Amino acid sequence: ISEDAWAQALTLLRGADRSIVLACHLNPDGDALGSMLATALGLRQLGIRVQASFSNPFRLPQALAQLAGLELLVRPEEVVTSPDVLVTFDTGSVDRLGDLAPLVAAAAQVIVVDHHVTNSGFGTFNLIDPQAAATAVVVEELLTRLGVRLDAAIAECLYVGLSTDTASFRGAATSPSTHELAARLLATGIRPDEISRRLYDARPMRSLHLLADVLGRVVLEPDVADGAGLSWSYVTQDDLERYGLGMEWVEGVVDMIRGAEESTLAMVAKQTVPGEWSVSLRSRGSVDVGALSVRLGGGGHRFAAGFTGRGPLEDVVASVRAALNDLPVAVTS
Ligand code: 5GP
Ligand code: MN
Ligand code: MN
Numbered sequence: 618i619s620e621d622a623w624a625q626a627l628t629l630l631r632g633a634d635r636s637i638v639l640a641c642h643l644n645p646d647g648d649a650l651g652s653m654l655a656t657a658l659g660l661r662q663l664g665i666r667v668q669a670s671f672s673n674p675f676r677l678p679q680a681l682a683q684l685a686g687l688e689l690l691v692r693p694e695e696v697v698t699s700p701d702v703l704v705t706f707d708t709g710s711v712d713r714l715g716d717l718a719p720l721v722a723a724a725a726q727v728i729v730v731d732h733h734v735t736n737s738g739f740g741t742f743n744l745i746d747p748q749a750a751a752t753a754v755v756v757e758e759l760l761t762r763l764g765v766r767l768d769a770a771i772a773e774c775l776y777v778g779l780s781t782d783t784a785s786f787r788g789a790a791t792s793p794s795t796h797e798l799a800a801r802l803l804a805t806g807i808r809p810d811e812i813s814r815r816l817y818d819a820r821p822m823r824s825l826h827l828l829a830d831v832l833g834r835v836v837l838e839p840d841v842a843d844g845a846g847l848s849w850s851y852v853t854q855d856d857l858e859r860y861g862l863g864m865e866w867v868e869g870v871v872d873m874i875r876g877a878e879e880s881t882l883a884m885v886a887k888q889t890v891p892g893e894w895s896v897s898l899r900s901r902g903s904v905d906v907g908a909l910s911v912r913l914g915g916g917g918h919r920f921a922a923g924f925t926g927r928g929p930l931e932d933v934v935a936s937v938r939a940a941l942n943d944l945p946v947a948v949t950s
């Protein structure tokens with residue numbers, strides 16, 4: 618991130634009498650929501666008023682429903698349509714803003730705060746660090762440069778982003794600086810045990826039965842491309858209706874399937890509406906699922922990525938097999 622981009626972003630945010638809208642990607646995860654709310658809280662501390670929102674469906678998974686700063690959220694319908702400044706968080710491409718995507722063209726200035734390698738840099742000013750373990754890392758630097766004091770509410774939001782995107786500090790992007798940031802956040806008095814329980818260990822009993830169904834039908838394709846194995850499963854709307862649950866309860870299942878040593882790749886296809894699948898991909902190392910997903914119209918990171926697949930499930934799986942065989946970088950190790 619260039620010093621010039623930082624300087625311009627600070628000037629835009631500090632300017633008086635401007636309408637500022639903060640937006641994160643649709644179906645927000647801990648990094649998207651945490652990064653956006655930490656910024657909203659930090660700016661409020663400086664006396665700068667903003668609107669913070671995300672696309673419909675305007676609801677949050679239970680894991681995020683008690684996050685600090687939620688009171689600063691407004692519904693997407695209430696957001697001004699042509700703000701002076703739009704700031705996007707954890708959003709790799711304009712379409713990921715969903716209903717709020719038109720703001721990118723309508724806003725006078727756009728600041729992009731992100732860590733996706735695949736980010737197109739659609740802002741007037743881009744604060745994008747592909748090395749950062751989470752967008753929350755970039756936000757902490759932004760808030761420090763703005764002179765915001767790190768309080769417990771801001772720290773909680775940033776910790777949720779950091780923990781979510783590093784899979785609890787297990788991911789490859791976890792570095793000394795990741796832990797140094799975590800230490801600064803914990804020093805504000807926030808409780809990692811309580812935050813982690815809300816994020817990862819609080820679910821209705823019937824969601825275990827749903828998980829059992831999804832895990833029970835995992836298929837292993839041992840030799841899908843150049844020796845890479847693929848383990849995959851799926852969740853339909855019927856499954857969710859059977860248990861009266863939302864898709865949030867199977868978000869983590871792809872990370873369980875990734876544990877299968879016999880395969881290089883894990884995939885879960887989640888049916889959003891008939892004929893449409895939100896596909897999650899995970900890599901155990903040798904395949905870049907971010908690159909794979911870009912070929913399929915999506916995006917993400919080297920080890921975790923996704924795309925939207927259309928048509929029957931079998932066609933979606935076939936498209937992944939085909940894209941895998943097409944990848945320029947051969948599967949190694
Ligand atoms: P998850 O599998 O946890 O839903 O998503 C993992 C990562 O893949 C996300 O952080 C996001 O970067 C990316 N991703 C997932 N689905 C999509 C999609 O439909 N489009 C794009 N561009 N990226 C996605
Ligand atoms: Mn995200
Ligand atoms: Mn992120």
